[in-house]
Amino acid sequence: MVSLTDLFLASLLVPTSLGSALPPRIIDTIDQRGGRVTLKQVRNPRGHKAFNPARATYRTFLKYGVPAPDYIKKAVAHIDEEQEEAFARIKRDTGSAAAIPINEVDIAYVTPVTIGTPPQTLMLDLDTGSSDLWVFSSLTPSNQVRGQEIYSPTKSSTSKLLSGHTWSIRYGDGSGSRGTVYTDNFTIGGLEVKSQAVQAALEVSSSFTQEQSLDGLVGLGFSALNTVRPSSQLTFFDNARPNLDEEVFTADLKYHATGSYDFGFIDSKKYAGNITYTAVQQSPGYWTHSLSGYSVGSGAFQASQISGISDTGTTLLYLPTAIVTAYYRQVQGAQNSQYYGGYVFPCSSTLPTFTFGIEGARFTIPASYINYTRISPTSTTCYGGLQSSSGLGINIFGDVALKAAFVVFSGTNPPRIGFAIK
Ligand SMILES: C[C@@H](SC(=N)N)c1ccc(Cl)cc1
Numbered sequence: 001m002v003s004l005t006d007l008f009l010a011s012l013l014v015p016t017s018l019g020s021a022l023p024p025r026i027i028d029t030i031d032q033r034g035g036r037v038t039l040k041q042v043r044n045p046r047g048h049k050a051f052n053p054a055r056a057t058y059r060t061f062l063k064y065g066v067p068a069p070d071y072i073k074k075a076v077a078h079i080d081e082e083q084e085e086a087f088a089r090i091k092r093d094t095g096s097a098a099a100i101p102i103n104e105v106d107i108a109y110v111t112p113v114t115i116g117t118p119p120q121t122l123m124l125d126l127d128t129g130s131s132d133l134w135v136f137s138s139l140t141p142s143n144q145v146r147g148q149e150i151y152s153p154t155k156s157s158t159s160k161l162l163s164g165h166t167w168s169i170r171y172g173d174g175s176g177s178r179g180t181v182y183t184d185n186f187t188i189g190g191l192e193v194k195s196q197a198v199q200a201a202l203e204v205s206s207s208f209t210q211e212q213s214l215d216g217l218v219g220l221g222f223s224a225l226n227t228v229r230p231s232s233q234l235t236f237f238d239n240a241r242p243n244l245d246e247e248v249f250t251a252d253l254k255y256h257a258t259g260s261y262d263f264g265f266i267d268s269k270k271y272a273g274n275i276t277y278t279a280v281q282q283s284p285g286y287w288t289h290s291l292s293g294y295s296v297g298s299g300a301f302q303a304s305q306i307s308g309i310s311d312t313g314t315t316l317l318y319l320p321t322a323i324v325t326a327y328y329r330q331v332q333g334a335q336n337s338q339y340y341g342g343y344v345f346p347c348s349s350t351l352p353t354f355t356f357g358i359e360g361a362r363f364t365i366p367a368s369y370i371n372y373t374r375i376s377p378t379s380t381t382c383y384g385g386l387q388s389s390s391g392l393g394i395n396i397f398g399d400v401a402l403k404a405a406f407v408v409f410s411g412t413n414p415p416r417i418g419f420a421i422k
């Protein structure tokens with residue numbers, strides 16, 4: 001019995017004079033002696049077109065001048081159709097959305113999301129340092145809501161109460177919230193997750209009430225950190241991952257400008273050179289990794305493994321005291337002020353840059369990012385974007401560092417994080 005493969009290969013046996021007629025990438029070598037052809041299978045660079053064996057057979061009939069029977073013609077169509085359906089089903093979800101600073105010093109960034117049917121649009125803080133997706137809601141006491149958009153589950157035909165489930169979260173800066181849980185359709189930048197756990201706030205702390213441009217958070221940490229009980233819930237990224245083209249999301253945060261978050265793909269237009277990846281320890285649930293060292297201004301690079309978390313939800317860069325004092329020693333008039341709760345300096349200071357290493361790569365934070373903000377609108381004293389982590393118990397590579405790079409959060413197994421110049 002002649003197999004389909006034989007027929008296919010037979011249809012490729014071409015007189016050597018025509019050998020060159022086939023694109024070189026397909027024909028690896030042509031053995032001139034026996035007229036034999038060695039085929040190197042290469043992935044079709046044009047994406048997902050597959051080989052249709054019935055079409056090869058059809059062509060073989062044509063080639064030998066034999067009219068192809070009707071069933072062969074039908075078989076070609078059947079296989080094309082099934083292949084189209086199959087390719088339509090494979091991973092192809094992606095999303096892309098803006099990361100908008102909520103004030104003039106980039107204290108946090110918000111991203112438009114839609115929840116429910118019909119879609120309710122809220123502006124949420126995508127936070128790789130936590131894993132709860134919670135929103136101001138119709139259940140939040142009105143005296144705790146000051147200008148925020150709210151999610152009203154009763155106005156959504158697709159909302160479902162996750163009965164008996166509650167949540168309560170406390171952030172590192174002392175802020176916090178608690179509430180109850182619904183599932184509903186949730187999209188970011190066109191990427192939809194059906195039945196995403198949406199944690200509706202029954203109570204929020206004052207710092208959230210005062211932040212009128214922030215309607216809640218989307219936790220993008222590892223789901224182990226989720227506070228919903230009795231059963232913890234998955235993050236948007238964990239829910240979306242099975243459908244994503246690539247198991248990644250990227251952060252392109254910008255200084256005093258709108259950046260973006262992408263899901264499911266790495267946009268090569270958003271960075272220059274190569275992405276340098278480094279290992280992530282996902283316990284207890286943060287994107288924990290090491291810096292390979294640092295340098296201050298034009299000083300020599302100090303190689304040193306500095307473990308910390310890449311956290312889009314934290315505004316500033318918090319590093320060990322030894323590094324921070326080495327930095328501010330270069331700043332005339334700088335001091336670690338108990339009164340102001342951190343390193344301050346005269347706003348007129350000329351600050352050095354700060355460079356951090358990821359493996360062999362180097363990323364330089366411009367001085368402007370570290371001249372973070374005036375203590376008050378009329379003050380000549382400024383607060384640094386680089387502060388000591390000694391009170392935190394953890395080093396935090398917050399927005400001041402992340403906005404100096406294009407960052408790839410890779411949910412592969414094992415997870416890893418990548419940094420590129422932009
Ligand atoms: C992980 C962040 S909070 C967040 N990004 N949701 C954090 C943790 C601990 C301290 Cl001490 C300060 C900040």
Ligand SMILES: C[C@@H](SC(=N)N)c1ccc(Cl)cc1
Nearest residue numbers: 108171173175207211313314
């Ligand atoms: C992510 C958490 S904690 C943190 N500041 N890193 C947060 C974000 C925004 C506000 Cl207004 C209050 C708290």
